[in-house]
Amino acid sequence: MNINKIPALLRRAQLIEGIRRFFVQQGYLEVETPILLPTIAPEIHIEPHVSGRFFLQTSPELCMKRMLAGGHTRIYQIARCFRRGERGRLHLPEFTMLEWYRVDADYFDLMEECEDLFLYLLGSLGLEQIISYGGHTITLEKSWERITVAEAFLRFSPISMADALAAGSFDEILVQYLEPHLGMRAPTFLYDYPASLASLARTKEDDPSVAERFEVYVAGIEMANGFSELTDATEQRRRFEQERESIRSQGRDPGMLPEKFLHDLSGMPDAAGIALGVDRLVMLFIGSTCIDEVVSFTPEEL
Amino acid sequence: MYTASDLRKGLKVQIDGEPYIVTEFVFSKPGKGQALYRTKLRNMLSGNQLERTYRSVDKFEPAALSERTMQFLYSQGDEYHFMDVKNYEQIIIKEDQLSEAKSFLIDNMEVQILLFGERAIGVTPPNFVVLKVAKSEPWAKGDTSGSDSKPVTLETGYVIQVPPFIEEGDRLQVDTRTGTYVTRVK
Numbered sequence: 001m002n003i004n005k006i007p008a009l010l011r012r013a014q015l016i017e018g019i020r021r022f023f024v025q026q027g028y029l030e031v032e033t034p035i036l037l038p039t040i041a042p043e044i045h046i047e048p049h050v051s052g053r054f055f056l057q058t059s060p061e062l063c064m065k066r067m068l069a070g071g072h073t074r075i076y077q078i079a080r081c082f083r084r085g086e087r088g089r090l091h092l093p094e095f096t097m098l099e100w101y102r103v104d105a106d107y108f109d110l111m112e113e114c115e116d117l118f119l120y121l122l123g124s125l126g127l128e129q130i131i132s133y134g135g136h137t138i139t140l141e142k143s144w145e146r147i148t149v150a151e152a153f154l155r156f157s158p159i160s161m162a163d164a165l166a167a168g169s170f171d172e173i174l175v176q177y178l179e180p181h182l183g184m185r186a187p188t189f190l191y192d193y194p195a196s197l198a199s200l201a202r203t204k205e206d207d208p209s210v211a212e213r214f215e216v217y218v219a220g221i222e223m224a225n226g227f228s229e230l231t232d233a234t235e236q237r238r239r240f241e242q243e244r245e246s247i248r249s250q251g252r253d254p255g256m257l258p259e260k261f262l263h264d265l266s267g268m269p270d271a272a273g274i275a276l277g278v279d280r281l282v283m284l285f286i287g288s289t290c291i292d293e294v295v296s297f298t299p300e301e302l
Numbered sequence: 303m304y305t306a307s308d309l310r311k312g313l314k315v316q317i318d319g320e321p322y323i324v325t326e327f328v329f330s331k332p333g334k335g336q337a338l339y340r341t342k343l344r345n346m347l348s349g350n351q352l353e354r355t356y357r358s359v360d361k362f363e364p365a366a367l368s369e370r371t372m373q374f375l376y377s378q379g380d381e382y383h384f385m386d387v388k389n390y391e392q393i394i395i396k397e398d399q400l401s402e403a404k405s406f407l408i409d410n411m412e413v414q415i416l417l418f419g420e421r422a423i424g425v426t427p428p429n430f431v432v433l434k435v436a437k438s439e440p441w442a443k444g445d446t447s448g449s450d451s452k453p454v455t456l457e458t459g460y461v462i463q464v465p466p467f468i469e470e471g472d473r474l475q476v477d478t479r480t481g482t483y484v485t486r487v488k
Contacts, residue, residue, distance in 0.1 A: 043334070044336075045331070045334065045335055045336045045337070085307050085337065085358070086329075086331060086337065087329060088328065088329025088330065088331075089328065089329070090329075090330070091329060091331060170335070171332050171335040171336050171338060172338060172355055174332045174335065175330045175332055175335075175338055175340070175355075176340075176355070179332070197334055197335070198334065215332075215333050222332065222333050225333040225334065250359070
């Protein structure tokens with residue numbers, strides 16, 4: 001291992017320690033769920049690694065929701081996740097995700113808790129609430145910026161969100177025109193995504209075209225993705241079937257439906273959940289612009 | 303065929319019938335969104351830059367390039383003459399197609415000629431070449447600038463930074479990939 005990585009890996013360990021302390025204080029239980037899974041949530045843009053007759057988890061989401069259905073109310077997990085073909089300055093095919101779930105909460109509650117977590121971590125490491133990253137000075141004091149996806153398109157994109165969706169260029173516009181503006185002075189919550197882009201999230205009561213989903217951006221980098229969870233098992237099955245159809249049309253095998261998850265979902269209370277990239281969190285805290293610098297080994301070094 | 307996930311800096315692909323080299327490459331993937339491969343490419347014939355964003359489903363032909371070892375014979379005006387020593391076939395390459403290579407070419411040097419189809423589009427000299435210093439200002443002993451290098455002109459006209467002890471007539475090993483001085487050759 002490269003000796004220059006020692007300070008980064010020290011910071012990484014301190015951050016993970018801080019995360020655990022924060023969640024203990026908030027009354028969360030740390031859980032572990034299986035990594036080898038016979039079925040996973042079908043997601044068109046996430047390709048799983050296969051191991052024998054199992055999939056390596058792409059996220060611990062389904063098992064953690066089943067735990068909520070089983071009576072847990074506040075749980076968190078620091079989990080290794082696996083996604084094929086994802087490799088870049090911000091991506092590793094094997095990465096570390098922090099996920100937490102809270103019963104009787106919605107996505108706005110989790111936005112606040114996300115602010116609290118970042119501020120707690122800065123405090124516990126003795127860092128200022130104003131950080132410098134990638135040439136930007138970013139203040140993490142409460143409250144962070146909040147902007148809906150539709151507003152962000154109006155402000156930064158040459159075309160509207162509806163037109164981008166119709167043209168199939170939502171992702172391209174998001175990456176090229178929106179992300180460079182998000183989280184530059186303060187972290188930004190980009191929220192209220194088109195329902196079609198949030199297959200596990202609840203839609204808004206007064207506008208079913210929009211899902212209660214948000215992303216946290218800091219310095220143009222996506223740090224976390226959260227939502228109010230969909231608890232309607234029939235609707236969830238319908239959306240999974242839709243995703244499976246899209247996966248088939250790509251020539252991939254969508255696998256079996258996660259039937260036990262769908263069964264338990266009907267007994268799951270209202271809840272919200274969020275997944276945060278731990279590697280990217282470390283990058284932000286040490287001012288690193290490449291994910292390679294915050295892990296002990298990259299796949300290429302093995 | 304390449305797919306988008308094969309894209310990386312230096313990959314050579316064919317777009318609309320012309321060879322391109324990837325000069326910049328960024329992988330991005332917005333949350334729950336699709337993988338995007340944001341790419342800058344340079345046309346290997348015209349030098350024009352192209353910016354394109356590809357998706358995982360996109361496929362590419364490898365650029366129809368081949369390499370051939372040839373000997374540099376001589377230059378006349380802006381025309382550089384090369385010969386295949388196996389069959390004595392000769393080709394001419396214009397100066398503007400040579401780019402950095404012309405700084406390192408001396409008579410009888412073996413080089414790699416890059417061909418697109420039948421057309422020569424580039425010349426790669428050996429990684430290390432030995433060139434004579436054609437012109438060097440004598441080292442001013444009283445120089446107090448503290449500088450540990452000085453410019454000299456090589457026999458090809460190329461100006462290079464070298465240590466102060468190098469003199470006119472010295473033969474130098476040069477790294478053609480970086481254009482920098484390596485060592486003096488006895």
